[in-house]
Amino acid sequence: xxxxxxYLLVTIxxxxxxAVWSFDFEEEFKKVLKDGVQKKIEEKSDAATSSALLVxxxxxxxxxxxxxxxxxxxxxxASALVKDQNLxxxxxxVGRWVANQSERPDLTWHFGVIESSDVNAFAAPGGxxxxxxxxxxxxQNEAELAGVLGHEIGHVIRKHHLKILQxxxxxxxxxxxxxxxxxxxxxxxxxxxxGAEIVARSLDKNAEFEADRIAVxxxxxxxxxxxxxxxxxxQIGHFSKDDGSVALLFKTHPHPDDRLEKLxxxxxxxxxxxxxKTLETRFxxxxx
Numbered sequence: 001x002x003x004x005x006x007y008l009l010v011t012i013x014x015x016x017x018x019a020v021w022s023f024d025f026e027e028e029f030k031k032v033l034k035d036g037v038q039k040k041i042e043e044k045s046d047a048a049t050s051s052a053l054l055v056x057x058x059x060x061x062x063x064x065x066x067x068x069x070x071x072x073x074x075x076x077x078a079s080a081l082v083k084d085q086n087l088x089x090x091x092x093x094v095g096r097w098v099a100n101q102s103e104r105p106d107l108t109w110h111f112g113v114i115e116s117s118d119v120n121a122f123a124a125p126g127g128x129x130x131x132x133x134x135x136x137x138x139x140q141n142e143a144e145l146a147g148v149l150g151h152e153i154g155h156v157i158r159k160h161h162l163k164i165l166q167x168x169x170x171x172x173x174x175x176x177x178x179x180x181x182x183x184x185x186x187x188x189x190x191x192x193x194x195g196a197e198i199v200a201r202s203l204d205k206n207a208e209f210e211a212d213r214i215a216v217x218x219x220x221x222x223x224x225x226x227x228x229x230x231x232x233x234x235q236i237g238h239f240s241k242d243d244g245s246v247a248l249l250f251k252t253h254p255h256p257d258d259r260l261e262k263l264x265x266x267x268x269x270x271x272x273x274x275x276x277k278t279l280e281t282r283f284x285x286x287x288x
Contacts, residue, residue, distance in 0.1 A: 061126075064162060065108075065125070065127070067125050067165065068126030068127065069126065069128065072130075079115055081112050081113065081114055081115070082113045082114065088111075088113065091111045091145070092110070094146055095153070098150050098222050098224075099149075101222050107127035109127040109129070111130070112130045113130070113133055114130050114132055115133055116133060117245055118132050118246070118248060119138060119239070119245050120132050120249045123153070123155040123156050124156075124161065125159065126156070127156055129152040129156070134245055135148065141228065142224070142277075143219065143224040143278040144228040144229070144278075145283070146218075146219045146228065147226075147229030147231075147232060150214065150219050151229065152211070153214070153215070154210065154211035154212075154213075160211070164203070203252070208253050209254070216229055216263065216267060219276070224278070225277060229263070230267070234260065236249070
């Protein structure tokens, strides 16, 4: 019973955080956009980033959200949200603004900071995104937060984790949820297993590079400095490979140097003349 109550509480808190979306906040973001930035981004966006969604055959948005919600619940059961409501509301506002620049603004996006000293971030299908306290503490401004969240948003809009689940037999070759044949969410739970294991599983390197490209474009569209994500990658690249706080990140992602090299090929040619905001004075400083 206690486990069920804990699950319900964290789910409700996540929903409440994501539901706080103020019109004034959106208007404020619009004001920071410089003249011509949106037009330049639309003209210079990488074709791979702005192309139509890669569809996972047979999976409806409702089914995608159901899978993501269950994975998110598992993850929150292992690592609770940081007990700072203002932090959670702030991260949801920034995340929702960035996600609204994507091809899937219709999703009810959920963002949160979880209690973990590791440096990492996770995405689950259907718009559930979390970053760790360890990673958030590294960030220096709002643009860096937008870049990190944009990377995870990229995984969701390209359905990268759904493709892994499809290959691992959660979804059969015809694209139908196995749960429809053998039962409800309890069966899905058994097939999903530990939510943290799925969201932390290594994706194809090309998927990570694609998510990076999407991140810088979405951040720039939202009015942020597109080069903020590379700044974060540079900071992470300074960690020793033996540092336990980045062990999982280094295991499941290409090395930051490789990611920076790939981004450089795109950004130097397409985004060098696009100037965005860093908004360090507005960045919410996490409590010790």
